[in-house]
Amino acid sequence: MPSAPPPVALSGRLAVPIDIDLLAASVRFDPVSQVAEVSARLELRLPGPAGCPVFDLRQPIDEAALDGTLLPPDALGYCDMGAGEDARMRVVDVACSGGSAHQLELRYRLGTPEAPGALPIGWSPGGVSWDLLMSDLEPGRYLEMWFPANLCHDTLRIELDVEVVGTDRPHVLLANGAVDENRPGAQWSVRYPRRYTSLSPLLALVPADEVEVRHCRTEAAGKQLGVKVAALAGTAGDLDAVTADTSAWLSYFAARYGRFNGSDFLAVLWGAPRGMEYDGATTTCAPALEHEVFHSWFGRGVKPACASDGWIDEAMASWATASRRAATGRFQAEELGLDEEPSLLYPPHPWSRHTPREAYGAGSRLLSGLAYMAGGAAQLRSALAAWFKAYGGGAASTQDLARHLESWCGRDLGPWWDRYVYGEDGTAG
Ligand SMILES: [Zn+2]
Structure with a gap:
């Protein structure tokens, strides 16, 4: 099951997770002035206790309103939720009651997202090149780079209107949603499927001649x-x-x-x-x-229940495809005892939001050990098919994977999870 992180007490306020029902945003690119203006609206609800709503947006905010009441932008400031500065969130400095529904409206200009490894919008004469360019490897690198968003456990409707103005140069918009081209080469409406989360949508806007x-x-x-x-x-x-x-x-x-x-x-x-x-x-x-x-089967077919479960799909993809970053070859089945180097694949803090780079190498080594326990690569591949059958179209957690594979491997996988997923070397008291 997808899971929201718990509320966090921050200097007299309780910062609480939200459910987002809808993100509706319009983006207007002007290649002549090299400005991209956004108007965005979130429809949200507090699923749990009363408190200050938490979301993220890695762009400076110019104007904000909650339920029609203007807020100064610094009333939506960044806060470290305990998982480090890079994993910071924005907390709306308004106390809302538990279960209440709200509308948050924001206006801002798109710049380079305030997240590690993010790239700027590409401007050219009469043209714009823009890619959502997400990454699992750094916090703040999903939809929140460009639009107000939740962490990746939350499904929502996403409606984007995109326009390029002031140029005759036609553009092409590519997206994994329903695209209506309202003005050829210049204006589009994109509606993404309801099962999407902040890590789902692809959008690339490029000059048609490129x-x-x-x-x-x-x-x-x-x-x-x-x-x-x-x-x-x-x-x-x-x-x-x-x-x-x-x-x-x-x-x-x-x-x-x-x-x-x-x-x-x-x-x-x-x-x-x-x-x-x-x-x-x-x-x-x-x-x-x-x-x-x-990954359209494992990673975005079965999605991670929370960001820390993101190691699962890199481990599977590294083991089952010709991945250069795999520790072992494709479909390896090699005995794995409890004496190899421990690896931390699951960041422990509930507000953590990155996949450790060890997910590829140590993750594929773990899967090769699991293939050995399951009786070979063919059995582990059948276990992956059963995993997709059980969770495809939804989300699954690190604990779900242990339970799933225990029946295929015929043993308690707790000691392997402790050492190779949670990074415990067995010497802690
Ligand atoms: Zn991958």
Whole structure:
């Protein structure tokens, strides 16, 4: 089950998690003045006790109003919730009663998000290049980089209106939601599926002369899927070949692990040597394509119940695909005792919100040990298919995974979780 972190007492105030029902935002890009203005509205509710609502937005706020009453921007200041400065949240300095519903409206201009590794908007003559460019590896790198948002456990409706003004240069908007093009090349409405969370939506906006797009259809486990592959300028390689590879990976994963959630897959290719997964979508370099498509089953098909559960999908993807960061080869099954180096894959603080980099190497080593216990790689792959069947379209936790795999491995996995997931070396008193 997805889980919100607990309330935090902060100098006389109780900062409480919220449920967001709707994020509705409009973004207006003006390439001539190189300004992007946002007007955003959150419909939210306090699911638990009374207190000050907590959300995040890694942009400086110009104007704010709660339920129609103006608030000074410093009444929505950043607070360290105990998981460190990088994992800070914004706390609305208004006491709200438990169970109450509210509307928060914000206006601001988009700059480079105040989060580690975030990149600025790209401006060119008459053009804008903008990518949500999320990351699991650093806190504050999901939707909250650009829009007011919750942590990644919360499902919400996301409605974005995007406009490029003051230029004749047409643009292309790519998104893993329903896109209506209201003014060709210049204005779009995007409506994302209701099951999405802050780590789900892909959006890339680029000048039309800097992108090449291919469409095809493929059959995946008896279901027709639309496949769209967009190559940004600077992408090396043959777009038709990458489109064929994308279709093949989709068919293969559907056959082995279960039916794809949704009816369309979107891949945005770039030249940079990196990749990121979204629900039924990826932005990636070609060598990471298999790993990122796999995440539409494990990571964004089954989502992490909270950010600290994010190690699970990197461990699975590193073990089951040709991942360069894996400690062992694809589908390794190698005995794992309780004497190897401990690893911390699950950050313990409930307001933590990053995936440790050890998730790839130590995570795939753990899975190779679990494959050995399960009787081989084929058995562990069947266990992954059963995991997807049980949790696909929803979320699952680190504890859920231990319970799931215990039946496949025929033993109590507690000691392995303590050492290789929670980082305990057994010497603590
Ligand atoms: Zn990954």
